[in-house]
Amino acid sequence: DAGVTQSPTHLIKTRGQQVTLRCSPKSGHDTVSWYQQALGQGPQFIFQYYEEEERQRGNFPDRFSGHQFPNYSSELNVNALLLGDSALYLCASSLVGDTEAFFGQGTRLTVV
Amino acid sequence: QKEVEQDPGPLSVPEGAIVSLNCTYSNSAFQYFMWYRQYSRKGPELLMYTYSSGNKEDGRFTAQVDKSSKYISLFIRDSQPSDSATYLCAMSNAGGTSYGKLTFGQGTILTVHP
Numbered sequence: 001d002a003g004v005t006q007s008p009t010h011l012i013k014t015r016g017q018q019v020t021l022r023c024s025p026k027s028g029h030d031t032v033s034w035y036q037q038a039l040g041q042g043p044q045f046i047f048q049y050y051e052e053e054e055r056q057r058g059n060f061p062d063r064f065s066g067h068q069f070p071n072y073s074s075e076l077n078v079n080a081l082l083l084g085d086s087a088l089y090l091c092a093s094s095l096v097g098d099t100e101a102f103f104g105q106g107t108r109l110t111v112v
Numbered sequence: 113q114k115e116v117e118q119d120p121g122p123l124s125v126p127e128g129a130i131v132s133l134n135c136t137y138s139n140s141a142f143q144y145f146m147w148y149r150q151y152s153r154k155g156p157e158l159l160m161y162t163y164s165s166g167n168k169e170d171g172r173f174t175a176q177v178d179k180s181s182k183y184i185s186l187f188i189r190d191s192q193p194s195d196s197a198t199y200l201c202a203m204s205n206a207g208g209t210s211y212g213k214l215t216f217g218q219g220t221i222l223t224v225h226p
Contacts, residue, residue, distance in 0.1 A: 004155075031212065040120070042200050042216030043156070056213055090155055094212065101214060103148075103155040 002027060004093050004104035012110045013081050021076040021107045025093030031055075032074040033101065034066060035090040043090055049074055050096055081111045115139050118201055118217025127226050131188040135201035135217045138182065142203040142215075145177050147186045150198045150219065159199075160186065191224045198222070 005024045013019050025032050031050045035043035045058035049068035068074045072093075078085055088108050092101040118135045125131055133147075144163055148156035160175040162168045162184075168175045174187040184203075188195055201217040 006155075033212065033214070035214075040218075042116075042118070042202075042218050043214070045213045045215070048212055058213070092214070100146075100158065100161050101212075102158060105155045108153070 004091055004102055006091050006104035006107050008107060009105070010108045012112060015081055015083060015111055017081050018077065018079045019081060019109060021089050023074045023091030023104060025072050026102050029093035029095050030072050031094045031096050032068060032072065033092045033094070034076045035092065037088040037090055037106070046076070083111050085109065086111045113138065115215050116201065116203060116217045118220055120218050120220060122221040122223060124223045124225060125191055127191060127193060127224055129191050131191050131222060133186040133199050133220050133222070135184050136182055137203055140182070141205045144204040145175070145184050146202040146214070147175055148200040148202060150200060156200055193224050193226055196223045
C-alpha cells in the first residue's frame, strides 16, 4: 500500500519565481493538508483540501494557493518566491472526520 | 506565546535509558494528541495517537495526556540508537473551523549513543 508521495524531492528556485509542488495521498484518504517546516522548527499548517475545496487555512499570504483534483491528489503553488519561503514542504493525508494524519517525505525548496 | 511549547533539547542519553519527552499547550480546545518521529531530511512518522486524557502504550512507547495540566508526555523504554531522531508533538481540536489542523511543537532532538 503506497503511502503519501510527494514530488519533486528537491527544488531550487530564484527569488520572484513561481513553484508547484505535488502530492498523492495515501490510498483511501480523501483529505490533504499542506505544512511548511523551516529548519529547526515544527511544521506550520498552510491549508487543507477536501472535496476539491479549501476547507481551512493557516496564517499564510495569498501567494500560497492550492488545488485538489477529483482523484484526491493535490498541488501547492507559491508565487513571487521570497528567500524566506525556503523550507521543507510537507503533505499530509487523512480521512475526513479523522484527525490521524500521515505525512509524505516532503519537498525541500531552496530559494536563491 | 506559542500554542504548543516543546523543549528543543538536544537530549543525549545512553542506550537502554528511559527517555521522557514533554509538551505543554495553552489551547483547552485540543482533544487529539499525537507524537511524530522525524529522521533527518524525512517526513514525520506517526508514533502515537491519543484522544483526550489518559495513557496509551505501544511496545517501548507510552504516551500520557494530562488535560487538567495541559501537559503531554512520551516515554521511550530501553532506548536504542535507532531511536535517534527529532520527536514532534502535535495537537488538534475536536471540531469547529479548526478541525483536522495539526498544531506542532518545535520538536526535541534526541540522540541515543551506544
